Amino acid sequence: MGRVPRNGVAAARRSTEVIKAICRAEFTMLLRDRRTIVVSIVLPLFITPLLMFGSRWVQERRERRLATMDVRYAVTGSAHELAHDLIARAAAADTAGLLLLQTATSDPAQSLAEGELDLFVEALSPGEAWRDTTERDEISRGDTAAVPTLILHFREDRDTSERGARMLRRHFDELRRAHRVEMLESRGLAEMIGFGVVERHDLAGARQVAGLHIGRYLVLFVMLFMLSGGSVVAVDTLAGEKERGTLETLLTTAASRADIVAAKHLVILAVALIIAVIQSLNFLAYVALKLIPLPQGFVLDVPPEVTALIFVLLIPLAALVSGVLLLTSGYARSYKEAQLYFFPVLLIGIVPAVAPFLPGLSLRSAAVLVPIANIALAIKEVLVGRYDWPFIVAAWAVTAAAAWYVRRLAERVLSTERLIVPTVGESGQRSGEAVFTRRVLPAFAIMWAVFFIFASNVEGRMDLRIELLVNLVVIFFGGSLLLIRMHRLSARRVFAFRPVRAWVWPLVAIGAPAGLLAAAGVFRLASLVLPVPKEMLEAFGKGLMPEEIPFWQLVLFIAVLPGVFEELTFRGTLLYGLRKSLHPVPLVLVVGAVFGLFHVALFRIVPTAFIGIVLSGVTLLTGSVFPAMLWHALNNGLSIALGHFELDLAELTTLHYAGAALILLAVFAALWRIRTPYPELRTSRE
Numbered sequence: 001m002g003r004v005p006r007n008g009v010a011a012a013r014r015s016t017e018v019i020k021a022i023c024r025a026e027f028t029m030l031l032r033d034r035r036t037i038v039v040s041i042v043l044p045l046f047i048t049p050l051l052m053f054g055s056r057w058v059q060e061r062r063e064r065r066l067a068t069m070d071v072r073y074a075v076t077g078s079a080h081e082l083a084h085d086l087i088a089r090a091a092a093a094d095t096a097g098l099l100l101l102q103t104a105t106s107d108p109a110q111s112l113a114e115g116e117l118d119l120f121v122e123a124l125s126p127g128e129a130w131r132d133t134t135e136r137d138e139i140s141r142g143d144t145a146a147v148p149t150l151i152l153h154f155r156e157d158r159d160t161s162e163r164g165a166r167m168l169r170r171h172f173d174e175l176r177r178a179h180r181v182e183m184l185e186s187r188g189l190a191e192m193i194g195f196g197v198v199e200r201h202d203l204a205g206a207r208q209v210a211g212l213h214i215g216r217y218l219v220l221f222v223m224l225f226m227l228s229g230g231s232v233v234a235v236d237t238l239a240g241e242k243e244r245g246t247l248e249t250l251l252t253t254a255a256s257r258a259d260i261v262a263a264k265h266l267v268i269l270a271v272a273l274i275i276a277v278i279q280s281l282n283f284l285a286y287v288a289l290k291l292i293p294l295p296q297g298f299v300l301d302v303p304p305e306v307t308a309l310i311f312v313l314l315i316p317l318a319a320l321v322s323g324v325l326l327l328t329s330g331y332a333r334s335y336k337e338a339q340l341y342f343f344p345v346l347l348i349g350i351v352p353a354v355a356p357f358l359p360g361l362s363l364r365s366a367a368v369l370v371p372i373a374n375i376a377l378a379i380k381e382v383l384v385g386r387y388d389w390p391f392i393v394a395a396w397a398v399t400a401a402a403a404w405y406v407r408r409l410a411e412r413v414l415s416t417e418r419l420i421v422p423t424v425g426e427s428g429q430r431s432g433e434a435v436f437t438r439r440v441l442p443a444f445a446i447m448w449a450v451f452f453i454f455a456s457n458v459e460g461r462m463d464l465r466i467e468l469l470v471n472l473v474v475i476f477f478g479g480s481l482l483l484i485r486m487h488r489l490s491a492r493r494v495f496a497f498r499p500v501r502a503w504v505w506p507l508v509a510i511g512a513p514a515g516l517l518a519a520a521g522v523f524r525l526a527s528l529v530l531p532v533p534k535e536m537l538e539a540f541g542k543g544l545m546p547e548e549i550p551f552w553q554l555v556l557f558i559a560v561l562p563g564v565f566e567e568l569t570f571r572g573t574l575l576y577g578l579r580k581s582l583h584p585v586p587l588v589l590v591v592g593a594v595f596g597l598f599h600v601a602l603f604r605i606v607p608t609a610f611i612g613i614v615l616s617g618v619t620l621l622t623g624s625v626f627p628a629m630l631w632h633a634l635n636n637g638l639s640i641a642l643g644h645f646e647l648d649l650a651e652l653t654t655l656h657y658a659g660a661a662l663i664l665l666a667v668f669a670a671l672w673r674i675r676t677p678y679p680e681l682r683t684s685r686e
Contacts, residue, residue, distance in 0.1 A: 018255045022263035026237060027270075070101040071164035072118045074108045079123035079148040086150070087121065090171035100164075112153060118161040119154040119168070215380030216356040222314060223353045223372070224346075226272045226321045231342045233271045234325035237264050239338035261411045265326050272318035276311060310379055313392075316400035317375050321349065323406035327413065337442060344445045348597070351605075356380040363391045366528045371402040432487035440483070440577025444594060447479045452600055464546060468557045472565040480573040495572040496678070498624040503674055508618070508627050511667035512634035514660045515614050519607045519635075520649040521657030526606040537603075545643050554640050563633030570595045570612065571619040571628045580682050587681075588616040611635060617668065623676040 075083045091100045105111040108120035126147055150172060154165035255263075328345050332338035355361055355373035363377040374395035381388060451471060484491050491497075545554055575591050582590060595616075596609025615628040622628075642649065 015256070015259055018259045019263045019266070022255060022260060023266055026263065026267040070099045071160060071168075072101050072103045072116070073164065073168075074103055074105050074111070074117055074120040075123060076108050076120060077123035078125045079150075082148055083121045083123035083150060086172060086175060087168070089175060090168060100168075109153070112155065112161075115158075118158065119152060119165050121168075122151040122153060124149040124151070212380065212384050215383040218310075218379055218383075219314075219317070219356070219372070219376035220350060220353040222276060222317070223321070223350050225275045226318060227325070227342070227346050227349050229275050230268050230272045230322055230325045231329075231346075234268050234322075234329040235332075235335060235338045235342070237267060238326065238329040239332040240335050242332075243335045258411055261326070261330075265322060265407060265410065268326055269319055269322040272322045273315070276314040276318050306382060309382060313375050313379055313382075313396060316396055316403050317372065319403035320371060320399055320406060323403055323410055324349070327406065327410040330410065330413065337438060341442065341445075344441070344448070344597075347448075352376070363388060363395060368394050369398055371399040375399050432489060436483065436487040436489060437577055437580060439487075440574060443479070443483055444574060447475060448598060450479075451475050451598060455600065464544075464549065465553065465557050468561065472561050476569040477565045480569050483573060483577075494576045495568050496576065496619065496623065496625040498626075498676075500622045500624045500627055501674055501676065504622055504627050504671070505630070507667050507670050508631050509634070511614075511618075511664060512631045513638055514663035514667065515611065515631070516635050516638050517649065517652070517657060517660030518664050519610050519614075520652070521654075521661065522610045523603075523607040524650070524657070526603075541643055545640065551640075551644060554644075555637055558640055559633045559636035562636055563629050563631075566595075567615065567625050567629045567632055570598075571615055572625050575616060575619060575678075579678065579680055583682050584620055588613055588620065591616040614664070618671065620678045620681070621668070621671040621675045623678045 073087070075087070077083070087100060103111075103117055105117060105120075108117060108122075111117040112120060152165045152169055154161040156162045324345060325342075328341050329338050332341050349372070352370055352373035353376050355367060355370070355376050361367055361377065363374065363381050367377055368374045368391050378392045378395045382392070454470065454475065455467075480494075481491070484494050544558065549557075570591055574594060575587065578587055578590060592609045592611075592613030592615075595612030596605040599605060599608040611632075615631055618631055619625055619628045
């Protein structure tokens with residue numbers, strides 16, 4: 001029998017001892033840093049029970065407050081006597097504590113707006129038209145012509161107003177049904193009632209419903225704790241040591257680069273696993289053992305073995321998160337830069353964790369191949385009581401494989417001199433362009449935050465044209481100009497204002513419609529993993545193309561302006577800033593992915609990222625931003641035309657999408673033949 005060479009065994013043993021020694025030193029420093037312990041370990045230990053206690057206390061306090069508050073109302077309209085009678089009957093029959101208090105007012109609408117009223121009832125006689133034509137469509141003409149109409153005016157943004165209107169509407173509906181039954185029975189037409197009592201019988205059971213609610217949030221909260229707590233350790237263990245200069249001292253020892261990376265990864269992984277253990281114990285102690293009183297009707301039976309299974313499912317998740325945090329911290333050149341990088345990492349990390357919230361998405365689908373999302377779905381189904389073992393094992397294996405790949409990638413990338421020692425290769429390179437290259441991604445993270453906050457607060461409340469102008473001109477273009485000015489760069493170079501060959505333009509005209517169809521095919525594929533309700537797509541289309549905006553303005557604001565300003569931002573500023581940091585293929589993918597993330601609607605990210613990758617490739621092959629501008633404008637303009645003429649790309653077959661993809665490949669092959677490469681790209685030899 002062959003023997004293992006002694007030198008190989010000895011080398012492995014030495015490597016293990018080195019990793020252990022570095023880990024001991026890292027843990028010693030970690031335990032001495034009280035801030036890290038508090039943020040990484042102590043806070044996760046107490047935040048979950050505090051959230052449970054707090055949410056229950058807030059809910060109970062809100063219910064008690066609403067139950068004791070008067071609902072101030074007024075009645076107006078020609079049929080006010082009927083309304084008064086119905087309200088009196090509703091108040092007499094109410095058993096939920098609806099305290100109605102009539103309030104005199106000359107202008108109910110104004111009083112409601114000023115908070116003097118909680119709601120008012122407008123009672124219309126038969127055949128009387130309601131003045132608000134936009135809402136009147138909900139009432140059939142037959143009803144308004146034959147019977148009186150009661151209109152409840154309230155404000156949903158006020159608890160008392162919304163509760164009073166909801167309960168009053170329920171009482172009115174019950175009175176109307178009782179009156180119809182009474183009339184049919186008095187005329188001997190009881191058989192026309194059709195049926196008597198309708199009862200609900202939920203076969204899922206209270207335990208399954210409670211498991212569904214907990215399962216939706218569990219991985220999301222764990223991811224937040226892992227990313228936030230682990231980032232504190234990751235920032236200090238690599239980026240912080242670079243800034244302090246202690247990492248260079250460690251490199252002078254006998255420890256290899258691989259051993260250093262492995263040891264630091266184990267430290268971050270240990271913190272992530274501690275957080276997973278804490279959340280599993282919290283889950284067992286505060287929920288399964290009922291140390292916290294659960295809401296009324298909320299029944300959750302989670303035995304210890306299920307809690308253990310949840311922890312096992314969280315292990316590859318912790319390994320993946322720790323690997324990503326290690327890679328991010330190692331790529332940063334300073335403590336502050338690492339903190340800026342962790343913001344987009346946090347945003348990207350929690351996106352797949354919301355998979356359990358998507359309707360119709362189950363583990364037994366293509367979602368099992370998506371790391372993080374598959375673990376979230378698996379835990380949700382375990383808590384509901386469905387143990388689909390082949391897919392649970394597959395989800396664990398897929399996420400574990402992703403964690404292993406990220407770990408190997410971190411080891412390979414962080415073993416390079418340029419990243420692990422920030423001073424190497426940077427002497428004499430303190431120019432504005434070198435600083436711009438390091439700051440461009442953090443700057444875009446800040447730009448994304450500003451864009452997201454603005455969009456979240458003004459969506460539906462501001463004219464679409466003004467909102468687009470603020471996004472495109474102020475946030476995107478303004479942010480790009482600010483970066484260029486701060487680092488004293490040439491706008492012409494950054495924005496890639498260069499002439500192109502004449503043959504490029506017809507290729508762009510052919511490629512744009514092919515790219516649009518290919519993107520629709522990509523959307524269809526993405527829908528297999530993250531299905532999108534048809535109603536959501538219709539609502540998005542109506543919001544993006546309001547009927548009151550003329551067609552030419554839609555083309556200007558949705559096609560032309562984005563084609564100009566988004567290209568200057570992403571294929572100009574961002575691509576220029578990353579051109580020396582990434583090779584061409586990763587550069588195209590990263591710029592496209594960032595472009596997709598700026599279109600924050602979850603169902604838009606994948607197809608928009610695909611278009612971003614296409615546009616980035618066009619820019620690299622032509623060396624200019626102008627072809628990408630035209631391609632982008634044509635893409636959006638064709639989308640507007642399809643929506644205007646009510647043509648749905650979803651009705652196309654797979655053959656159409658495949659044909660569009662082949663045309664797109666042919667266009668890129670032609671662009672490659674006549675290419676004028678983007679200058680100063682990083683080559684494979686660097």
